[in-house]
Amino acid sequence: MNYAVEVENLFFQYRDGSEALKGISFKIMPGEKIAILGENGAGKTTLLLHLNGVYLPKKGRVKIFGEEVKKGNEYKIRQKVGLVFQNPDDQVFSATVYEDIAFGPVNFGLSKEEVEKRVEKAMKALKIEELKERIPQHLSYGQKKKVAIAGVIAVDPEILILDEPMAFLDPSSRRQIINILKYLEGEGRTLIIATHDVNFAADWAQKVIILKRGRVLAEGPPEILTRDEVIREADLEQPLVYRFSKEILGEGYFLPYKTKDFINLIKSLINRP
């Protein structure tokens, strides 16, 4: 079977000797929505940089649609796997928003017409057409985040990775990012998000991978976020609606972990004769 992503026994050590990844393995199907969770320093960002070919495996293997990431094909891999960094100031650096979104398509050698088409499409998808000629450093954090996402979408990758897309966003920008994710899902892309936000992961993801000190601690459907031993070991929290339901209803009931299921449960309780 051709997986979108296959990671086999991946190790990574920084120059200072600290081990960031210690034998990570997992597989992701095309079109899946994956949340990678873990405390600070768990190895999330290092792992993402391997999926995009910025870091090359020294031990272990990473395959993208069956093709092993290695020296010589990393440029090709970066066209297939787009990576949106946590801090947009690390990513958005051109003189204008338009130029920044065009940065990827231009580097990948697309024709001028194709670059224009892609940039216009990405700006429309992110609803940032009015920012076209603005200078990135004068934008708000949320606007810069959208420009960073548009810059990666313009490359049209089959797999899109977002590192902490909700970090430091106000509620309105957060809602906008969630809508953008819905749009990207609609296009059939494989989406991978690294996050600390268990509530978001429970609501959004089809599969969750929890990292702990460079290892995969748990992997599976978002239900695993309700398991006490996993959550305790990962230093995370159970989803808020799950904790709330557990507190109100106690054991022995169906305890939802998704907001949508929780709302349905409340409605059914209210409507009960």
Add this chain to the structure above:
Amino acid sequence: MKNIASSAIALSLVIYIIEVSLFNDIRFLIYNLVITLAVFALYNFRFIEAVRNSKIPVLFSAFMVFFAYILNMDFGYQKYVIIFLKSFEAILIVSTFNTMFSFSKVITGFKKIGLLSVLADMVFLTYRYFDVISKELESMEKALISKGFKRGRGFWEWNTMKILGYLVGSLFIRSAERSERVYNAMLSRGYSGKLVLKEEESLFASNLIFIAGILIPPAILLFIEKVY
């Protein structure tokens, strides 16, 4: 016209700076500054923004010139005023061109007239991240103040010096870490050692009139200064 737009911009910048550097008389430098400002006013562009963008380089230049003066007062202050005026006019014109034509066009122009590509890219990224680093420094200063930091009786007071040393050191480390993240972000979007900037736009006739208005007066002033 389309293919020479950025080259013309970069070349006129270089010519203006050479012209200004050739003045030896303080009066002519002041005349040139007044005429340049008049051309700016006539052209009616975002002058305030250009001045605001040149604030830090001008302060840096003033500091360096003042420092040089303190170290060697034998030549008198006039020589240093001339150096400062020359740098001030050069910074002002660079800032003006950036505001008017966009920095990437100026950098593309420098590449076209023979400046090393890697050097031009470094200038471009330094310019972009200057703002980010300034904001970082500002927030670090605020954090210091919030933790009760007060400057001593003067800049040279030991504790003040020590804390500011930590601040600069920390900023240096943060900048180094940021540069790695920026580089990774560039790699992930297909960067392969050469920054490809936006395709050129045409240079309008009004731009050419402005460039002529900036370059011709100092040439005439230089001629008068050298001949008469």
